[in-house]
Amino acid sequence: MQKCTLGIDVGSVSTNLVLLNEEKHLVKKVYINTAGNPIKAIKNGLIALEKELKIMEVYAVGTTGSGRQLASILVGADIVKNEITAHAAAALTYYPDTQTILEIGGQDSKIIIIRNQIVIDFAMNTVCAAGTGSFLDRQAQRLGIPITHFGEIALKSKNPTRIAGRCAVFAESDMIHKQQMGHKIEDILKGLCQALVRNFLSNVAKGKEIRPSILFQGGVAANAGIKKAFEEQLKLNVAIPNDYDVMGAIGAAILASNHVVSRKKQTNFVGMKITTRNYEIKSLECGGCPNCCEIIQLFADKKLMATWGDKCGKWSSTVAVS
Numbered sequence: 001m002q003k004c005t006l007g008i009d010v011g012s013v014s015t016n017l018v019l020l021n022e023e024k025h026l027v028k029k030v031y032i033n034t035a036g037n038p039i040k041a042i043k044n045g046l047i048a049l050e051k052e053l054k055i056m057e058v059y060a061v062g063t064t065g066s067g068r069q070l071a072s073i074l075v076g077a078d079i080v081k082n083e084i085t086a087h088a089a090a091a092l093t094y095y096p097d098t099q100t101i102l103e104i105g106g107q108d109s110k111i112i113i114i115r116n117q118i119v120i121d122f123a124m125n126t127v128c129a130a131g132t133g134s135f136l137d138r139q140a141q142r143l144g145i146p147i148t149h150f151g152e153i154a155l156k157s158k159n160p161t162r163i164a165g166r167c168a169v170f171a172e173s174d175m176i177h178k179q180q181m182g183h184k185i186e187d188i189l190k191g192l193c194q195a196l197v198r199n200f201l202s203n204v205a206k207g208k209e210i211r212p213s214i215l216f217q218g219g220v221a222a223n224a225g226i227k228k229a230f231e232e233q234l235k236l237n238v239a240i241p242n243d244y245d246v247m248g249a250i251g252a253a254i255l256a257s258n259h260v261v262s263r264k265k266q267t268n269f270v271g272m273k274i275t276t277r278n279y280e281i282k283s284l285e286c287g288g289c290p291n292c293c294e295i296i297q298l299f300a301d302k303k304l305m306a307t308w309g310d311k312c313g314k315w316s317s318t319v320a321v322s
Helices: 038-048 050-055 068-075 083-094 133-143 147-154 168-180 185-204 224-234 244-263 271-276
Strands: 002-010 014-021 026-033 056-064 100-104 109-115 118-125 214-217 279-285 294-300 303-308
Touching (some): 002 083, 014 038, 026 038, 026 244, 038 050, 038 068, 050 271, 056 068, 068 294, 068 303, 083 214, 118 185, 133 147, 133 168, 147 185, 147 224, 168 185, 214 224
Parallel strands (some): 100 214
Antiparallel strands (some): 002 014, 100 109, 279 294, 294 303
């Protein structure tokens, strides 16, 4: 039976699952809308991989993303890593010369600076959604164009208009104003791409030395207009990986494989049984100290499965994950 490693990236917009073989080649990837229900998304992702999981042995599991703790407890992960580490691991495995990673997802964006295959700096933008996938989806929907055609329409522009891109609200109102003035859709879209890239470089990448090779990852990498705007402003080539949309999950899978193999451990993966369980999340506020931590409790079939969220270990150390 062929062995594989499972990587799961749970984000606010999408949940991505990948299977890699022992040579770290992608066997299958699944991209699912989280839709505010990460537990359901993870279940659906595993169901989508059921055919492969029946004929392959999972020897390692890694989780990443904003929902990585929850995913780890649900599936029995061997390692839990933040998005910076996961994206860097994926990039360096397939593109070892990478020195800069630009990553724009559904609701956040980040830059990762790498030198000599080591992450030396990074920055994230989580304050404003301007330039992220959800913002671009909204603008495409408002303009009545498919998001898949956003980039190619922007590239047709010969005279891009200038859009205020520092804030999502201002950008949208400026676009509406430019429409009312009679500007062409392609000029507005190209102007928006340029504005969002200016915003990224002046805020997220502020003070960072961007060197080639540059990789553009995350769902927004599919937008050719954004890629072109980066290349024009940086005056450097920007490459897009084959599996740009699931690089976080790939990185989690790679890190899990390295962890299990190096320590000669058995995986903690619980298998497909999570797809038949009923899960419920509850929260409470601990008043034991001035921190007032929000305690998260996970119940499986009405039985308390795990607790986390405290800073001192008072709650999380008392419940064993089953």
